[in-house]
Amino acid sequence: MIRIDKRRMYHLDWYLIINGLLLFGIGILNLVSATSSFYTGSYTFITKQLIAFFLGAFLVILIINYDYRVIAAQSKWFYLGVLLLIVLVLLIGGITGGAKRWISIFGISFQPSEFMKPVLVLFLAHKLHERKRDNMPLGITDILIPLAVCIFPTILIVKQPDLGTAVIILLVCLSVLWFVGLKRSTYVVLGSIALAAPFVFWKYLMKPYQKMRILSFINIDADPSGFGYHAKQAMIAVGSGKFFGKGYMEGTQHKLQFIPEHHTDFIFTVFGEEWGFFGSLVLFIFFLSFIHRCLKVAQNAHDELGSIIAFGVAAIIYFQFAINVLMAIHLVPVVGIPLPLMSYGGSSLVSILASIGLLLNISTRRYMF
Amino acid sequence: MRDGFVPRDKFKWCTYILIVTLAVLLIRLWDLQIMKGNEMKRLSEQNRIRVKKVIAPRGIMYDRNGKVLADTRPSFNIYITPEDIRDFNQTVDGLSRLIDMDRDDIADKLKEASGFPASFPVKIKSDVTMDEVAKVEANRVYLPGVSIQIEPKRNYPYGKMFAHLLGYVSEISGEELKKKEYKNYAPGDFIGKYGLERAYEKYLKGIDGEKRVEVDAIGREVRTLDFVEPIAGHSLYLNIDADVQVIVEKALEGKKGGVVALDPKTGSVIVLVSKPAFDPNKFAAGLTKQELKAIASDKNRPFMNRVIQGRYPPGSTFKIALALKALQDGVINEKTTFNCPGGFPFGNRVFKCWKKGGHGRVSIHRAIVESCDVFFYNVGLKLGIDRIHEIGDVIGLNKATGIDLAGELAGFVPSSAWKEKNFGQKWYEGETVSVAIGQGAVWLTPIQLVQLASFVANEGITFKPQIVNRIISPEGKVVKTFEPVIASEMKLNKEVVKIVKEGMKGVVNEPSGTAYGSRIQTVHMSGKTGTAQVASLDKGKHLGDHAWFIAYAPAENPSIAITVLVEHGGHGSSASAPIAKILTENLFKPKVEIKEAHIRDKN
Numbered sequence: 012m013i014r015i016d017k018r019r020m021y022h023l024d025w026y027l028i029i030n031g032l033l034l035f036g037i038g039i040l041n042l043v044s045a046t047s048s049f050y051t052g053s054y055t056f057i058t059k060q061l062i063a064f065f066l067g068a069f070l071v072i073l074i075i076n077y078d079y080r081v082i083a084a085q086s087k088w089f090y091l092g093v094l095l096l097i098v099l100v101l102l103i104g105g106i107t108g109g110a111k112r113w114i115s116i117f118g119i120s121f122q123p124s125e126f127m128k129p130v131l132v133l134f135l136a137h138k139l140h141e142r143k144r145d146n147m148p149l150g151i152t153d154i155l156i157p158l159a160v161c162i163f164p165t166i167l168i169v170k171q172p173d174l175g176t177a178v179i180i181l182l183v184c185l186s187v188l189w190f191v192g193l194k195r196s197t198y199v200v201l202g203s204i205a206l207a208a209p210f211v212f213w214k215y216l217m218k219p220y221q222k223m224r225i226l227s228f229i230n231i232d233a234d235p236s237g238f239g240y241h242a243k244q245a246m247i248a249v250g251s252g253k254f255f256g257k258g259y260m261e262g263t264q265h266k267l268q269f270i271p272e273h274h275t276d277f278i279f280t281v282f283g284e285e286w287g288f289f290g291s292l293v294l295f296i297f298f299l300s301f302i303h304r305c306l307k308v309a310q311n312a313h314d315e316l317g318s319i320i321a322f323g324v325a326a327i328i329y330f331q332f333a334i335n336v337l338m339a340i341h342l343v344p345v346v347g348i349p350l351p352l353m354s355y356g357g358s359s360l361v362s363i364l365a366s367i368g369l370l371l372n373i374s375t376r377r378y379m380f
Numbered sequence: 381m382r383d384g385f386v387p388r389d390k391f392k393w394c395t396y397i398l399i400v401t402l403a404v405l406l407i408r409l410w411d412l413q414i415m416k417g418n419e420m421k422r423l424s425e426q427n428r429i430r431v432k433k434v435i436a437p438r439g440i441m442y443d444r445n446g447k448v449l450a451d452t453r454p455s456f457n458i459y460i461t462p463e464d465i466r467d468f469n470q471t472v473d474g475l476s477r478l479i480d481m482d483r484d485d486i487a488d489k490l491k492e493a494s495g496f497p498a499s500f501p502v503k504i505k506s507d508v509t510m511d512e513v514a515k516v517e518a519n520r521v522y523l524p525g526v527s528i529q530i531e532p533k534r535n536y537p538y539g540k541m542f543a544h545l546l547g548y549v550s551e552i553s554g555e556e557l558k559k560k561e562y563k564n565y566a567p568g569d570f571i572g573k574y575g576l577e578r579a580y581e582k583y584l585k586g587i588d589g590e591k592r593v594e595v596d597a598i599g600r601e602v603r604t605l606d607f608v609e610p611i612a613g614h615s616l617y618l619n620i621d622a623d624v625q626v627i628v629e630k631a632l633e634g635k636k637g638g639v640v641a642l643d644p645k646t647g648s649v650i651v652l653v654s655k656p657a658f659d660p661n662k663f664a665a666g667l668t669k670q671e672l673k674a675i676a677s678d679k680n681r682p683f684m685n686r687v688i689q690g691r692y693p694p695g696s697t698f699k700i701a702l703a704l705k706a707l708q709d710g711v712i713n714e715k716t717t718f719n720c721p722g723g724f725p726f727g728n729r730v731f732k733c734w735k736k737g738g739h740g741r742v743s744i745h746r747a748i749v750e751s752c753d754v755f756f757y758n759v760g761l762k763l764g765i766d767r768i769h770e771i772g773d774v775i776g777l778n779k780a781t782g783i784d785l786a787g788e789l790a791g792f793v794p795s796s797a798w799k800e801k802n803f804g805q806k807w808y809e810g811e812t813v814s815v816a817i818g819q820g821a822v823w824l825t826p827i828q829l830v831q832l833a834s835f836v837a838n839e840g841i842t843f844k845p846q847i848v849n850r851i852i853s854p855e856g857k858v859v860k861t862f863e864p865v866i867a868s869e870m871k872l873n874k875e876v877v878k879i880v881k882e883g884m885k886g887v888v889n890e891p892s893g894t895a896y897g898s899r900i901q902t903v904h905m906s907g908k909t910g911t912a913q914v915a916s917l918d919k920g921k922h923l924g925d926h927a928w929f930i931a932y933a934p935a936e937n938p939s940i941a942i943t944v945l946v947e948h949g950g951h952g953s954s955a956s957a958p959i960a961k962i963l964t965e966n967l968f969k970p971k972v973e974i975k976e977a978h979i980r981d982k983n
Contacts, residue, residue, distance in 0.1 A: 250412040250420025263428050267596040288413040340408050
């Protein structure tokens with residue numbers, strides 16, 4: 012079924028692959044430290060993460076095998092399928108920390124909202140690409156359906172509640188629209204909606220605990236027991252790393268459990284504490300060069316569809332990276348967003364790998380006619 | 381890009397955004413890790429390192445034969461470290477449900493320690509049960525800040541026995557913390573509050589150690605970084621004979637009163653019992669406010685050490701003091717007689733003798749043996765109140781004896797000057813008549829009357845009563861020994877001593893003696909009974925008289941002086957003398973050798 016085309020192997024973006032593997036490797040090492048505490052010495056987390064990685068790698072090969080134009084043409088079904096799963100989550104989903112986020116099928120539990128990100132990029136690219144035959148900036152009417160396609164799952168995801176994923180989806184959609192190019196009037200309309208959106212969110216969509224996070228971001232000492240406490244402990248962890256860090260496996264803040272979710276959303280605090288300013292600088296350069304390479308794929312894509320998809324994937328990775336790290340160092344409020352390739356979590360990892368699969372797919376076909 | 385549908389400058393913008401992102405992240409990290417790095421490092425250390433006090437085991441108390449009267453055993457105590465609390469209500473309410481303690485009581489404890497650093501663990505409950513330990517351990521994750529420490533706890537193996545002697549320890553109160561003598565103490569510390577525990581606090585306490593531990597986010601100890609061993613308190617070796625004391629405790633059980641016995645030649649206290657008593661173990665475990673109130677307001681006053689704090693009219697035992705003074709001053713001699721028709725008309729009333737038919741014509745010997753009141757009415761009048769006061773002064777009855785226990789009260793023998801000063805009235809001779817038989821305005825404690833017995837037994841010398849024989853450091857070194865200290869001294873005429881001693885011997889050993897029923901075949905005991913009339917009524921019912929008995933033994937070469945008091949016990953001869961008999965019999969049992977504990981150390 013899967014043919015390995017030698018020519019395509021040659022055209023694979025090895026720079027992207029090696030940069031990605033490097034990040035994942037750093038992520039696994041960091042996760043070993045993050046998950047070994049004084050209480051548990053097991054490698055359950057690492058095993059699960061590696062299984063997810065191989066699952067994702069298999070998905071990458073599968074994706075590369077089909078032309079992205081074929082995949083994009085079927086994106087409606089992927090979209091509807093993931094949407095259905097998200098609805099199912101709201102109806103019968105499993106609860107963690109008061110939120111319904113995951114669903115269990117054949118004994119494997121996963122978070123459908125994670126997969127909405129690449130699927131939506133595909134579907135959006137497909138829709139916008141259709142609209143933009145004559146290479147003209149898009150007007151309001153052109154983007155009504157694409158917007159609806161974004162906003163509908165966003166609302167469902169906010170209801171789970173999974174504010175982090177919802178925020179990423181909105182930001183990615185807006186970036187894609189900007190990338191495709193809008194009429195000036197459309198920017199004005201979208202801009203005013205964007206200004207009003209926070210109020211709508213605050214008033215109708217956000218739960219009290221989510222509001223508390225925002226408030227505790229503004230005044231970190233207002234909630235010393237909850238989110239403010241977590242944010243403060245995260246800052247202490249990163250800050251106490253100083254220039255060269257405390258050393259691998261030597262971080263006390265996460266090992267002594269001062270930071271909740273230190274293996275998922277707050278994974279950067281573990282890295283920052285153990286590797287310090289210097290290590291963080293190196294990590295940032297790896298991340299940004301990776302994102303830059305994603306943008307290169309968009310720039311060199313064979314056609315507009317490929318370009319939009321590649322840009323969307325770059326946006327997903329950029330926003331997740333930026334918001335995740337900014338949250339750990341207390342520059343944005345605490346929201347649950349995983350750090351790509353580094354946070355523990357199968358759904359997130361598989362989703363990111365699938366997105367990278369799309370990128371590789373596009374880059375290998377850049378010379379096709 | 382072949383068809384150029386996306387303007388190049390969009391990618392340029394993207395590159396700018398990536399550069400700006402990197403700049404923002406690096407500036408922030410520079411601020412956190414380099415500029416504030418040391419501060420953050422300090423905060424993370426403060427997070428994980430706790431300095432915990434390691435309580436020193438209190439010194440042990442032994443009796444003269446090395447029997448343990450007070451030691452320590454391990455106990456589980458619950459602490460809260462305020463700094464580790466996330467949600468005050470969650471921790472406090474949760475704990476209150478698990479350990480059956482009022483929420484407000486927990487909050488009060490935390491408030492009491494509010495002057496201390498937040499990283500200072502506050503003791504919430506002492507000596508919790510294993511069941512409670514299990515419950516709290518299982519719920520630790522939901523109770524950030526709560527910790528359980530194993531610490532030594534005071535243990536009194538004899539329970540209620542020895543209670544007034546040993547005293548008790550309990551948590552230092554807020555008021556005590558403000559006192560200068562407790563300036564090195566912290567909330568939650570245990571201090572001696574009564575008896576020897578209080579009197580010898582500075583020796584018994586020891587020096588607490590310190591432990592630097594790494595804790596996790598909910599305050600669980602992960603590992604010890606540094607440990608300074610505590611130094612145990614000094615041990616006390618007492619002059620007390622536990623075996624005899626236990627027998628006396630049992631003999632006095634269910635009664636109210638006190639017994640004290642000491643060696644007249646040294647002042648070493650061998651037995652000291654006060655009833656009713658309390659259980660000192662309960663205090664060490666921490667009493668609730670209600671329990672404390674119940675004990676403090678008990679009508680039987682279990683907190684009162686009757687031996688040193690109970691002041692009663694001495695009754696006929698006081699006649700011994702009069703006899704000594706009258707004979708010494710030559711007011712009477714061996715042959716002086718008075719007629720006792722059963723009463724003594726004085727002024728406009730008749731003072732009765734306890735024997736309705738009277739004793740007839742009696743001399744000093746019979747007057748002591750049969751406790752003739754009329755004889756001593758006459759003696760008292762001849763002496764006058766001020767000479768009675770004077771002999772009281774000499775024997776030391778007007779002041780505290782100086783026993784090594786806290787809270788001793790002084791006795792009182794009146795004088796004309798006292799009445800003049802306090803009431804602006806002159807002393808009436810009718811009052812002297814009452815005082816002559818130990819009634820009226822004369823108040824003495826059992827420990828003072830034992831000094832009266834010692835004074836006779838020792839022929840004019842008494843020693844300060846001393847419970848502790850020596851203090852031993854944890855390494856076994858003698859820190860302090862207590863040598864006999866003379867408390868009172870008087871040059872008594874040989875003849876006088878002989879007459880009074882013969883009289884007191886007769887009280888127990890002559891068939892007409894008031895304590896003949898308590899004579900012992902093997903040891904000659906000398907004594908004097910006393911029955912102090914109680915004027916007060918309880919709900920209209922006449923309360924029984926206080927029963928006294930003072931004694932020393934063996935009559936020929938005394939090594940023990942005894943006082944027995946039974947409150948409302950009736951007659952001294954029937955209520956108190958038998959207890960002195962039991963005490964003496966057991967003390968002089970052939971197998972029980974009384975060794976002076978300090979002799980061994982001298983060599």
